[in-house]
Amino acid sequence: MAGAASTTGPGATADRKIVAFCCRECAYAAADASANARTPLPPTVRLVLMPCTGRVSPLHLLSALAEGADGVMVAGCLLGQCHYREGNFHAVDRVAFVQRLLRSVGVEPERCRMFTMSAGEPPKFVAAVREMDRVIGGLPPLPRSEDGGGRKAASAGGASSLAAGEPLVAARGAA
Numbered sequence: 149m150a151g152a153a154s155t156t157g158p159g160a161t162a163d164r165k166i167v168a169f170c171c172r173e174c175a176y177a178a179a180d181a182s183a184n185a186r187t188p189l190p191p192t193v194r195l196v197l198m199p200c201t202g203r204v205s206p207l208h209l210l211s212a213l214a215e216g217a218d219g220v221m222v223a224g225c226l227l228g229q230c231h232y233r234e235g236n237f238h239a240v241d242r243v244a245f246v247q248r249l250l251r252s253v254g255v256e257p258e259r260c261r262m263f264t265m266s267a268g269e270p271p272k273f274v275a276a277v278r279e280m281d282r283v284i285g286g287l288p289p290l291p292r293s294e295d296g297g298g299r300k301a302a303s304a305g306g307a308s309s310l311a312a313g314e315p316l317v318a319a320r321g322a323a
């Protein structure tokens with residue numbers, strides 16, 4: 149719910165952030181096509197270009213949450229159609245792992261989701277992003293320390309920079 153008094157929760161569109169790790173071959177191509185078609189995406193979403201979802205590690209997902217994201221999503225090729233054969237199967241496992249980890253510390257596991265699509269399915273990408281935005285918008289604020297300790301902790305752990313203010317971040321070098 150978008151409480152007028154709250155400025156820290158994800159309820160208000162302007163306040164929430166969703167980081168979408170997109171594989172270059174399918175999801176990012178679908179995102180690109182949707183942008184060319186001038187299909188609006190929720191302004192809450194930041195795209196991170198990845199060569200394959202198999203390069204998305206649990207640390208990327210947890211770091212994004214620690215650094216200010218209210219939700220993270222991994223978007224890749226259809227299962228069985230990963231250009232690197234098994235990358236998206238690894239991503240499915242890692243997303244499930246992060247969901248279990250979140251649940252174990254009392255955080256809603258739906259803050260981390262996996263979606264698949266082909267490059268020729270821009271509407272599916274848009275639907276996935278909107279679905280993620282809808283779900284995150286319905287969750288309570290993600291608890292954070294008052295002084296931005298989560299951001300500091302993530303940086304100390306050697307996490308990749310996810311530059312929350314940037315609309316697009318290339319992360320090809322990610323482990």
Ligand code: FES
Binds near residue numbers: 232
């Ligand atoms: Fe798209 Fe692997 S190349 S998920």
